[in-house]
Amino acid sequence: MLYQAIPPHYARIRDQLAADIAQGRFLAGQKLPPERDLAERFDCTRVTLRQALQQLETEGLIYRENRRGWYLSPPRIDYDPTRLVSFMDYVRRQGREPLTELLSAERRRAGAWLAARMGLPSPDEPVFRLHRRRLIDGRPVLVEINTLLASWCPDLLDARLDRSLTTVLRERFGKVQTRCTLNLRLGTVNDDQAELLQLASGASNLVLERLNYAEDGLLVEFDQEFWRPDAVSVAVQADFPSRPL
Template identity: 30%
Template sequence: MVRPKMTPKPQKIAPVLRLSPQPMYAQIKEELRRRILEGTYQPHQQLPSESELIEAFNVSRITVRQALGDLQSESLIFKIHGKGTFVSKPKAFQELGQLEGFGEAMGRHGHETYNRLISVRTQKATRQVAERLGLATGSAVTEIRRVRLLNREPISLDVSYFEKSIGEQLKRADLAQRDIFSILENQMALPLGQAELRIEAILADESLAELLKVEEGSPVLKMERLTFTQDGRPVDYEFLYYRGDAFQYRLRIDRQSQPQS
């Protein structure tokens, strides 16, 4: 279990401008969120006390508690009774409502991403890989293994399979800096259309734990994804293994209207 960091009290926060049309609690929340995301307050570092925030912002205790309550509901902070309020280790997230690459999704939220290329090799397709890509079993396919880094920390292992002709072109691309989706669409003129997804929870084995820098047996989100071009051709079959302590998927679903009984 990670122990909270009992760090020296940070410098006073600049007062929030009352000219803003936002309520004071919302301004305080946004200021604290900004400092958390920018790293002024590090994960597991203690935030200023309620009394210090009241003094810094010249507001009531109920206003400060409302701001902190909102941050806690967003999982940006956590409280320990008798000790204070601390910064949570943030979880990156990706929406499942649209098809996009990891770098695209993380870049939109201001995260730094990088790919560590583990291997690129040509091999014979297993029956599962061949079926998913619409090939004959034993056909030559390209396997690409990469560790995805988020803010310089490993967050996932991606194992991707392509028919050999596509794989040969990907070998020559910048697989460290670019999303494969971007390469397929912009460099190879293969516009993507949709994907089939399967998600399950697994435990990290020794090899996966080493690559993701977690303990063996730690929870991992495993995604199996088959991506198609706009004309329905299967083009990218992959297995994505995400650290359970640092990543989450989000999906909004609507209830369909039910017939009156």
């Protein structure tokens, strides 16, 4: 006789909530009932319920805002970080509403770590550091730090920096970046990032680091992006050579 294993209670709760979502019981961005009410509905402890909710969060179906509760995830934004398209443009092209908040902008010395990362001749090399937060449909999804060579765009801090940096560099300064190298990894948010992204401290995030080069091959920018992992889907287009290398 074959016996079918009974799935654990949290898995059954996960399946029922996933079915509710699929059937349109909750709308994108809508807040789910409080954990207390859900625990009563499924006759379980809060610990068991949170196992189910965390599973759904891992799958990108729901997300948690720190101290506010659980929400149904809106569709992820599609993002190709190798393409020279601004955040504002590619979000709008997908029918969503982008917003950029400038948190700080300053001129400073690069420091030893950044000088080594960008191959600068001295840690005293002046750079501009921009700290910005990006939102989609009013929801914080990305914290970004852009560090640019001050000698490449010396009047950058005179420009409006709560909009597309790509557009500012091109239209105001005639500067264009032509290629980049990327590093993509999973990380965890620090306390400041958690507050800005409405996550719990130590929650997972998607970290993208990009070195951007100007037309003459000069390395001009180090870009760090810290994404909510449930907000983005990274898809890179690549052209293969006509014959194998």
